[in-house]
Amino acid sequence: MNWTDHESYIEIYPPKEFNFDECLIFLGRSNQEVLHQIKEGSVFKLLKMKGSLILCKIGYTINSIKVVFPISIPTIDARKKVGEYVWEWFDLDQDLGEYYQVASQDKVLRSLAHKYYGLRIMCIPDLFEALVWAIMGQQIHLTFAYTLKQRFVEQFGEFITFEGERFWLFPSFENIASLNVDDLRKLQFTTRKAEYILGIAKEMESGRLTKELLLQKQDVHQVRKSLMLIRGIGAWTADYVMMKCLHQASAFPIADVGLHNALKNLFGHKEKPTIDEIEEYATNWGGWQAYATFYLWRSLYDKKV
Secondary structure (H helix, E strand, O other): OOEEEOOOEEEEOOOOOOOHHHHHHHHOOOOOOOOEEEEOOEEEEEEEEOOEEEEEEEEEOOOOEEEEOOOOOOOHHHHHHHHHHHHHHOOOOOOOHHHHHHHHOOOOOHHHHHHOOOOOOOOOOOHHHHHHHHHHOOOOOHHHHHHHHHHHHHHHOOEEEEOOEEEEOOOOHHHHHOOOHHHHHOOOOOHHHHHHHHHHHHHHHHOOOOHHHHHOOOOHHHHHHHHHOOOOOOHHHHHHHHHHOOOOOOOOOOOOHHHHHHHHHHHOOOOOOOHHHHHHHHHHOOOOHHHHHHHHHHHHHHHHO
16 A cells, blocks of 8 residues: 555555546445445545544545545554555555556457546455345345445444434444344345345354455455355355455456446447357456456446436
8 A cells, every 4th residue: 555644634645547536436326325425526434443433534636545534533553444445445456557458459348448547446345245235236226225235234333423414334244143034124135135144244253254264265266166155145246246345356247237238338239248248248358357347337327427
């Protein structure tokens, strides 16, 4: 992480291929989002570091991300942890030079890479949050997935109030592990999804499932296999989590509906492409399937602007 600690705020220096405004467009794609708020070109995010709740206001100056602390200044250790979180949230470790080289020679990606230059995968650094959000989104409309997320966060998460508004934190696996299926059924989760989420919370509470253990796996196939051994996690969910939480640039959620719609729109086709056709489109994306997918998802939000 490349940063400077100014005590009252921190400054993070992203790689040159970075466009904060593009990232904000993606973060602002739903007005139902409960885990961050975008106001006047900054994103407000509540984090928990070493037991303390820290409200962060994240904005952009000429060539740095500036994180200020509107409520109180955290300790030096906590400031460093905040910097690490923001660095990971914006996927700043990823060197996109090679992706742009690949994209410049690809008929699907060329125009997208140019249009959204500097967009980075907006990650979900917390493994429990990534897994639960992916399970919430299985086989339902995105709007209802956001409704479930809001209910879940507001029922079981922590919050602080600043200037009359609440800022929420995603519930911890420790809190969720002690619940039962009916607690989630009341929020309109299906029995099956409730069981999956509780099962994951218990796996994480036992220490059998951790982000560190997954990151130690030798290759992308091993990671996928480990994730798919968990009840409720199929190929799409595994790839989504690998892409958004584990920084696997070659993760490819090929069955994703948004990906299919984006390709259909891009080429002006009447029908969504088949899996075989998507594999054909993706022939030259080797190692960058996650970024290709993310840029295609980004294209879906142009329709709404």
